[in-house]
Amino acid sequence: MSTVITATINGRAFRGEVEDHELLLDFLREDLGLIGARQSCEVEVCGSCTVLVDGLPVSSCCYLACDLDGKVVETIEGLVGTPFHEVLSDAFVRHGAVQCGYCTPAMVLTAKSLFFDDLLKDEESVKKAMRGNLCRCTGYRAILDALMDIAASEPTVELRAQA
């Protein structure tokens, strides 16, 4: 069985057929070649497959592609080149917050949703909000440093004001 869906993916209209059992993660990676969403735990715990659907982070490993109908999807590939991605990337690089990189695109996407909802505030609340994104390399300190850095910086505050 398959379904025809209409969705906005990284700012572009998509209309096409997807298998009813097809996972969003497989749809993005295999059908669209958007490899930035990574497969790991497959049970919606590690967060490395995170993409934004209607602005909110979802685990694409446990989300059916057919449920995208009428929705707006943003993956890391869509975020690249935006002012937010530049600012956050600079902070991640500056703080050494990237190691193996497998979880990184998902971290960036979750951080984006927090940032534009004005939820990047103090360390404790950010730890809580980011707990659904696991990283085995960094020990989180560097990522938290990068996030707190942009949370307070002037260019990013302006970015949010514009949004």
Place this chain on the structure above:
Amino acid sequence: MMTQLLEQPTKLSTAIGINVDRADARDKLAGSAEYTGDLHPPSMLFGAVLRSQYAHAEIESVDTSGAEAMDGVIAVLTGDDLMDLDPYYGHALRDRPIIAMGKVRFVGEPVAVVAAKSQAIAEAALSAIDVSYRVLPIAATLDRALAPGAPLVHEGPVRPGLAHGLGKLPEREGNICYRYGFSVGDMEAVFSRAAVVVDGEYVFPAVYQYSMETHTTVAHHRGREITIWSSCQHPFLVRQEISELFEVPLDDVRVIVPYLGGGFGSKSYTKMEPLAVAISRKAGLPVRIMNRVDESMVTTRRHNMKCRMRTAASAEGQLLGRVVEMWLDTGAYADNGPRVTATAGDAGPGPYRWEAVDVKAQCVYTNTSPAGSYRAFGATHLQWIGESQVDEVARRLGLDRVEIRRANLLARGGQVRPGAKGLDADLVGDVEEVAAALDWSAPRPSNRGVGLSVGLLAAGAHPVSMATVRLGADGGVTVLVGTTELGQGARTVMGQIAAEVLGLPPSRIVVRGTDTSYTPYDRSTGASRSTTVAGKAVEEAAAQVLEELIETAETTLGVARDELVVSEGRISGGGTAVTYEELIERRFGLKGGELIGQGHVGPRGGSGGFADGPVFWEVCVGGAEVEVEPETGVVTVLRISTVADVGRAINPLLVRRQDEGAVLQGIGNALFEEMRFSDEGLLLNDTLLDYRIPSFEDLPASMSCTIVENQDGPGPFGAKGCGEGAFAAMPAAIVNALADAGVQMTELPLTPERVWKKIQSQQGISKNHSTEEVDQ
């Protein structure tokens, strides 16, 4: 002559000792960095693995006809397809078949592999394979495996693998596949003099490395040639094992390593590669095998262990003697278990001036999934035990726990174990740094405690690494070095080393991933060896290129070499400067050609410093402050302090971030990570739903990392490796901090249940009575 130039102050520290941006960070942030699972060679098939549901059984028959008849299934592999090969491999012991050959020894052992046109078809086809088993008695725990008359996991002859440095492999005794030990001094005399003897039995859990990317391999066996793309840490060892298994020359095996999504030891040696090559051999097309997490969890893990230790000390607090015996559960196949066992043995005494030590370490087969390398193996197993006994000695004698270490720690040059390199670090200094960072003597509430630990890890593995440095006609440099980038920042550091030698900005250096067809040999990426050993090869290779540049500059400028200055991609002398581009053009007579340098590091010759094992002693030192909630047994880590004793920090930020990553893994290992097997050998928590790894919320409120740079490492610029020591230090520091808060634990992880029970038992009968009432 060249050395003089290298010591020019204008050249030093232009590229090392600074936080050069990671070369791979932007690609990773953009999601465009490619991992093995992102690759898709033409006509690639998808593999799925049928795994044993029994821990020990004979395979009576496998019927694959149903699967083979399915649309989209190209090939199904079983043991019968490998009868023309000697299909056994294994780094330490050649004990493991590529696929079950008539027998399974753990739950999850591959029995059949399907290659199909899609992953869904391949997985569906697994259910159409019929396997008939005859179940055998199971030894799924250390106690069962060591009991008299235990079922034997292996019965055939012992065959050595590629490993060396393990000594003469002993005959198997029951399920014990390897023994390691040493004994020094008169133990009986020492114990008879002791005023204090601490004696305990300890249990350490099996844990999973959990690299976010699972083991993933794409293999193509085409004619004589085998090409493998794999998430492997040791591509050259994989090449060698594949070459032997499939009986093709080394040069016909090509291993290509994209970015790795973490490794931590889980991707060391050979894992899924033989299976992928075997199914590709049958299918005639490239096949990908990408493990699910539950499959990776039974591919490798950390050894669980039981241990008995006794420590004797004088009334004045002199550590006199230690007896330690340990049994490490290596699962159904040895993998790197013998090395882990030897390293655990080396870590047994701890870095003290003993009059007598006696170490016995045994590596034991059980009917559970195979155990191998995981960050700081051996040291992590033993340090928490040894250090908790040192603390206990101090407690019983009323001594300060820093003071007892200051009085007993080995000095620089001291003997760590017979026949090994002497101590090459200042441990007392490191301990004092940790204590200071923790406000060691500050008053604390009774449910808070502070602890620290110190140990050593034999690091560097086998010091054999080659590197090639190519300076192109545009003045840019490509470094070919076989160290795997698994997140630690190896490519960035290798680039910095070459940049420093050549006097170029790091941005002019490119370091790519390994392709064994073109990248020179590197033994392995592990044991904290990359910066020290591979980095030394890069330094030598870059120095050769520089030497050629200098020779050309001498003739070009007509200036003697001792008057030349190398800086910023040019060589100047006699009032004139020439760029590297100009020198290459001068050398070859056209805007082309390249200068190539080679670096060769080996145990003998080369740059020296590697002759005695280990390459260096990695310092494992760290401290923790914890709080325990007596009503629930919940332990919270409040503060962490580590010391990265790295000789010379090529990139200080990378060093610090390595320590932090190690700390969180250490916290997981100490507080909650534990693979639980049933008595039938079934892994009970094989998903992230019930196997928890640290999250943001486990990050301690305060963490400090002090970088110590005594320039005493054998690597480039006095560097030595890092990134593992803090792991070994953490469980020990946390256990000691918890004991300082009044709860002495002898079993990890420190789950609330275990800690609460311990608190109840320490609080005596009245408390127990009220507990029973609650239970009713």
